[in-house]
Amino acid sequence: MKKVKSIFQQIMFSAISLFIFSSCLDEAHPGTYYTFEDYTIASFLEENGKYDMSHFIEIMKKAKIWGELATYGNYTCFAPTNEAVEIYLREKGYPSVSAIPDNVCDTIAMTHLLNSPYFTTDLVEGAFPSPNRLDRYLSFSCGTGPDSTIRYYVNKDSWLQRMNDTVQNGVVHVVDRVIEPSTLMLPQLLAGDSTISLFYQALVLTHLNDSLERYKDETYPTPGGDSCTIGVYYHTGNEWEYAIFPETRYFKYSAFVEPDSVYHRHGIYTIEDLIEFAKEVYHESYPADGTQYDDDFTHRRNPLNRFVSYHLLEFYGQYDAWNVTNPGIVQNFDRANWDIEDFFETMLPHSFMRFCTPQIASPNGIYINRKGDPKNPPQDALHRGVRIYSPSEMPNVQQDALNGIYHYVDEILVYSYDVRNTVLNTRIRYDCTTMSPDFVNSGGRNRYGGPSENQCTGMLDGYTKWWRFSPETLVSVRSRHTWFASYQGDEVILQGIYDATVKLPPVPFDGTYDVRIGYPPMNSRGIIQAYFGPSPDNMEPTDIPVDLRIGGSNPKIGWFSDADHTQEEIRLLEKGMRNRGYMKGPACYSWAGNNFRGATGTLRKIITTQYMSAESDYYLRVRQLMDNNMAEMVYDYLELVPKTVWGSDEGENIY
Numbered sequence: 001m002k003k004v005k006s007i008f009q010q011i012m013f014s015a016i017s018l019f020i021f022s023s024c025l026d027e028a029h030p031g032t033y034y035t036f037e038d039y040t041i042a043s044f045l046e047e048n049g050k051y052d053m054s055h056f057i058e059i060m061k062k063a064k065i066w067g068e069l070a071t072y073g074n075y076t077c078f079a080p081t082n083e084a085v086e087i088y089l090r091e092k093g094y095p096s097v098s099a100i101p102d103n104v105c106d107t108i109a110m111t112h113l114l115n116s117p118y119f120t121t122d123l124v125e126g127a128f129p130s131p132n133r134l135d136r137y138l139s140f141s142c143g144t145g146p147d148s149t150i151r152y153y154v155n156k157d158s159w160l161q162r163m164n165d166t167v168q169n170g171v172v173h174v175v176d177r178v179i180e181p182s183t184l185m186l187p188q189l190l191a192g193d194s195t196i197s198l199f200y201q202a203l204v205l206t207h208l209n210d211s212l213e214r215y216k217d218e219t220y221p222t223p224g225g226d227s228c229t230i231g232v233y234y235h236t237g238n239e240w241e242y243a244i245f246p247e248t249r250y251f252k253y254s255a256f257v258e259p260d261s262v263y264h265r266h267g268i269y270t271i272e273d274l275i276e277f278a279k280e281v282y283h284e285s286y287p288a289d290g291t292q293y294d295d296d297f298t299h300r301r302n303p304l305n306r307f308v309s310y311h312l313l314e315f316y317g318q319y320d321a322w323n324v325t326n327p328g329i330v331q332n333f334d335r336a337n338w339d340i341e342d343f344f345e346t347m348l349p350h351s352f353m354r355f356c357t358p359q360i361a362s363p364n365g366i367y368i369n370r371k372g373d374p375k376n377p378p379q380d381a382l383h384r385g386v387r388i389y390s391p392s393e394m395p396n397v398q399q400d401a402l403n404g405i406y407h408y409v410d411e412i413l414v415y416s417y418d419v420r421n422t423v424l425n426t427r428i429r430y431d432c433t434t435m436s437p438d439f440v441n442s443g444g445r446n447r448y449g450g451p452s453e454n455q456c457t458g459m460l461d462g463y464t465k466w467w468r469f470s471p472e473t474l475v476s477v478r479s480r481h482t483w484f485a486s487y488q489g490d491e492v493i494l495q496g497i498y499d500a501t502v503k504l505p506p507v508p509f510d511g512t513y514d515v516r517i518g519y520p521p522m523n524s525r526g527i528i529q530a531y532f533g534p535s536p537d538n539m540e541p542t543d544i545p546v547d548l549r550i551g552g553s554n555p556k557i558g559w560f561s562d563a564d565h566t567q568e569e570i571r572l573l574e575k576g577m578r579n580r581g582y583m584k585g586p587a588c589y590s591w592a593g594n595n596f597r598g599a600t601g602t603l604r605k606i607i608t609t610q611y612m613s614a615e616s617d618y619y620l621r622v623r624q625l626m627d628n629n630m631a632e633m634v635y636d637y638l639e640l641v642p643k644t645v646w647g648s649d650e651g652e653n654i655y
Helices: 041-047 054-062 082-092 102-111 186-191 194-205 208-212 260-265 271-285 303-309 417-423 437-441 567-579
Strands: 004-006 034-036 075-080 139-144 150-154 158-167 170-175 231-236 239-244 253-257 340-345 352-357 381-383 404-408 428-431 455-459 467-469 473-478 491-496 499-503 511-519 527-535 538-541 582-584 603-612 619-624 632-635 637-642
Touching: 041 054, 041 075, 041 158, 041 170, 054 075, 054 082, 054 102, 075 082, 186 194, 186 208, 186 253, 186 404, 194 208, 194 260, 194 271, 194 303, 208 303, 239 473, 271 303, 271 417, 340 428, 381 417, 437 455, 467 473, 473 499, 491 619, 511 632, 527 603, 567 582
Parallel strands: 034 158, 075 170, 239 455, 253 404
Antiparallel strands: 004 034, 139 150, 150 158, 158 170, 231 239, 340 352, 428 637, 455 473, 467 499, 473 491, 491 632, 499 619, 511 603, 511 637, 527 538, 527 619, 582 603
């Protein structure tokens, strides 16, 4: 008889691995947690006594994937019971499994298989960190069963009847329904939701629905071909890593949408009402345009067009993708004093959103354009912002389209004068992995790697939006690790005799801004010359070259320890660092117990201070000057900081 042990005899789970969904507060985390030491996924499915899964086995054999499940690997397999498959057969009109076409069996098989193992304790509400074999992300949410116990669901419809069974080559979860991701494009999915009819009318009236129809880039070169390699080994820091180029380039989108009930609270019941509301907001936000575009809904300066396009992003993001949610990364933030935050550009030209997970004592959830009160940070907000509904709060809604996703929000989302000039009058800190839709849509940004999994996502010039780089430049997105001296545990890496230009994110209002980069200095870095300008072909050098190899202990930097000085001395020493063009790392983040502000190996470089217009594009170029094709630059984070922040009487906070 094969040996079965409780996994609790082998593993003591960390408290941070246990998560609680906002809709399932204070409930115990259910699970099976058994290890089947001598089983593979294949033998587990064949010999599991409680659930008959012979139909699913037949499907996997028809798809010619069965052999993989009996060999070495690391998979997550969602295994529908026979009852689940029989429900599917009845719904699709197939008399038996043998009648299912081979191509449909292929789709079913690849839908139910992930190339990485995931326990429910690895997850937060949102999506599985890696896509399935069809390059689709499966959602993960919770609800309650008839007996009021917690239930966990994949794609909202498939209940995990049995979870977390460990076998030699991965993890098995038994589900009660065949998983069927939507095959609709995002506009068609939105059209089918009667609760968002007003927003959908506005989407069609502005023709912005046409902007959400793309899916695959048919011009993208095949990995292994003449213009793209499957992967490249490169040296970073003290170790070798492997950059793998995606096989497909996807266009994907996210929409944040108000249900009609939200509009009704504000007296908006018809599309005409919404048009008038948009005029009120955007005439004030863009006074120079006056009323000249009011009648042309397809014009990008039309108020309704601006209203709708601010709800749309060229980034795909499940609920948990807009802020860091992985417990190992979250614990590195100073949650008592600072929100977890991220910034993303929207499809409204020259606009962006701030996403934040408020501090510990604040309301649960992820908010858009919330501004906390620095004088009473845990509780109060100067501007509440808009809260995103979690998947568990949308249990009967299919959110995920073939080329995107949508989320409900609980207030009207606008890029108003107040949002631009008050809420976003702040230090704007972009994690560099958010500075191209391709960093996100390729899976590079939200990918997590373990200590032995030194794998990154390679990017191609011409297929990385907002970036361009020379043939000698290797650009890759380094997956998140808890032990990196990098903000949020990830990085964009440039390597070689690199020469890369990026379109900077927009600024919310006209004014003077610091343009800063955050980076960990190391001997493996290069020496760069930076350039700034309004066009990638019209740029000027910003200053003398910057040596990315030298850390804070070098006298050229002027780093100092806070513990050795009074507050007045700290203020003067920070001014001295700034005069040299440097700043200490932000105090909001730590790695391996080392706070960024207290470490000589995490710095900010003020690249330039420039007047910037909210309606203009700006570009930053970095060129590596050393004759060293192994040199690298870590683009960790970018800061755009208005003088109203760093030049104020109070001064810029340390976070």
